[in-house]
Amino acid sequence: MTKGIIRFSFQKTISEQPVTLWDKYVFDATWMEYRMQAANFNQKTKDTLFTNILAHEPRAAQLHQMVSTAALGYIRQLEGIIPELLTVHGKALIPFKNFQFNIVQSDMIDSRQHKVDITFISEPLTLIDTFNHHFLIAIGDKSREWVDGKEILTELIPQSGALGIYSVQAADGYKPS
Amino acid sequence: MERKHFLKNSLTALGLVTVAPLMNACKKTVTSSDSGSGSGSGSGGGSSSCTVGPTETAGPFPTITPSSLVRSDIRLDRTGVAFTIKIYIKNTNNSCSALSGAIVDIWHCDKDGYYSEYGGTSMQTVDYTAVHFLRGRQTTDSNGLVTFTSIFPGWYQSRATHIHVHVYNASGTSLLITQIAFPEGSSSAVATVNGSGGTAYGYTKGMTGYTYNAADSVFSDDNTGAEIAAVTGSLTDGYVLTQTINVAA
Numbered sequence: 439m440t441k442g443i444i445r446f447s448f449q450k451t452i453s454e455q456p457v458t459l460w461d462k463y464v465f466d467a468t469w470m471e472y473r474m475q476a477a478n479f480n481q482k483t484k485d486t487l488f489t490n491i492l493a494h495e496p497r498a499a500q501l502h503q504m505v506s507t508a509a510l511g512y513i514r515q516l517e518g519i520i521p522e523l524l525t526v527h528g529k530a531l532i533p534f535k536n537f538q539f540n541i542v543q544s545d546m547i548d549s550r551q552h553k554v555d556i557t558f559i560s561e562p563l564t565l566i567d568t569f570n571h572h573f574l575i576a577i578g579d580k581s582r583e584w585v586d587g588k589e590i591l592t593e594l595i596p597q598s599g600a601l602g603i604y605s606v607q608a609a610d611g612y613k614p615s
Numbered sequence: 616m617e618r619k620h621f622l623k624n625s626l627t628a629l630g631l632v633t634v635a636p637l638m639n640a641c642k643k644t645v646t647s648s649d650s651g652s653g654s655g656s657g658s659g660g661g662s663s664s665c666t667v668g669p670t671e672t673a674g675p676f677p678t679i680t681p682s683s684l685v686r687s688d689i690r691l692d693r694t695g696v697a698f699t700i701k702i703y704i705k706n707t708n709n710s711c712s713a714l715s716g717a718i719v720d721i722w723h724c725d726k727d728g729y730y731s732e733y734g735g736t737s738m739q740t741v742d743y744t745a746v747h748f749l750r751g752r753q754t755t756d757s758n759g760l761v762t763f764t765s766i767f768p769g770w771y772q773s774r775a776t777h778i779h780v781h782v783y784n785a786s787g788t789s790l791l792i793t794q795i796a797f798p799e800g801s802s803s804a805v806a807t808v809n810g811s812g813g814t815a816y817g818y819t820k821g822m823t824g825y826t827y828n829a830a831d832s833v834f835s836d837d838n839t840g841a842e843i844a845a846v847t848g849s850l851t852d853g854y855v856l857t858q859t860i861n862v863a864a
Contacts, residue, residue: 460677477789511680536631
């Protein structure tokens with residue numbers, strides 16, 4: 439029997455030493471957007487550091503959303519697959535539609551302070567089992583196929599500090615009809 | 616059904632953003648002219664005839680993409696009287712000549728006085744925190760001009776009708792944050808749009824309780840009228856606003 443339907447949350451952090459070209463584009467675009475938008479909130483204090491601006495001007499919490507506009511085009515380029523959430527075979531194939539963008543820290547002058555994270559929320563997956571620090575999952579809700587005794591294709595996902603479970607739900611196959 | 620409810624509710628609670636599946640930015644299309652420049656060490660399976668090559672599934676080939684704020688038509692789902700915004704940016708450090716390459720952000724409220732990206736406050740109880748209408752970004756051309764397609768803004772308590780403008784140099788450094796005011800008077804666009812003729816376009820507030828420029832907290836010190844734009848047009852043809860903003864670039 440399966441353990442139910444889950445959705446993964448996978449957090450990717452982008453900081454001053456971008457790992458991939460995609461990371462670098464997101465870093466550059468979001469830092470520029472931060473410098474532009476933060477100017478709306480520091481006219482009196484001239485603060486440049488995100489946490490200082492936020493401390494003096496609570497409205498600056500909008501910066502998370504305002505700066506995310508610069509990342510949106512890059513997130514679309516992922517074509518709905520969570521990057522770097524890999525199977526044991528090194529393949530990225532976990533689908534997502536939703537994400538949350540967050541400024542961890544930034545500064546209008548010092549790019550080394552700039553750090554954002556993007557949490558990708560996967561589409562529903564069937565959790566079959568966990569063992570040896572791995573999740574055995576199938577993409578989509580396969581609980582009906584399980585009950586019907588059909589073969590289900592699976593993926594083995596290593597557990598990691600960046601990977602969490604966003605939601606759980608009883609599998610449809612076990613619901614009273 | 617239950618799961619959908621659960622997921623939908625939890626998404627709303629956490630303020631997640633959904634990616635609309637609308638772009639094929641990474642689609643790699645290989646044409647025959649591209650394949651002609653190869654090293655010739657392939658397996659020989661390719662054709663030498665002049666045909667379009669196969670389209671491959673896009674991979675992780677990132678391309679530089681502008682912010683989603685970059686748009687000239689900023690209406691999105693908002694309706695109202697047609698409105699064109701023309702802003703000329705000039706440089707006081709260069710004899711007030713046209714400044715090309717400047718980045719200009721604008722934002723204004725909808726016909727009912729509501730802003731996108733706000734909500735749930737005493738100023739604006741309607742929650743528009745997750746939508747982005749009536750905000751846009753353009754870069755000035757060789758005449759220092761940016762043009763936006765929008766709808767005529769409404770008004771809200773304690774403020775005269777206005778448009779917010781943020782001007783940056785080409786590298787994104789803030790040069791000026793300002794606002795554009797509108798002309799007043801019985802035949803002005805503000806009076807006409809908010810008058811009986813504007814009702815058919817959804818402007819229902821009238822002018823009772825309106826804050827005029829002279830009493831406005833932002834514009835009342837503008838003794839020369841430098842912040843008041845020129846506005847021409849009509850309800851049926853739409854209105855065109857033209858304003859020049861000087862910055863020190």
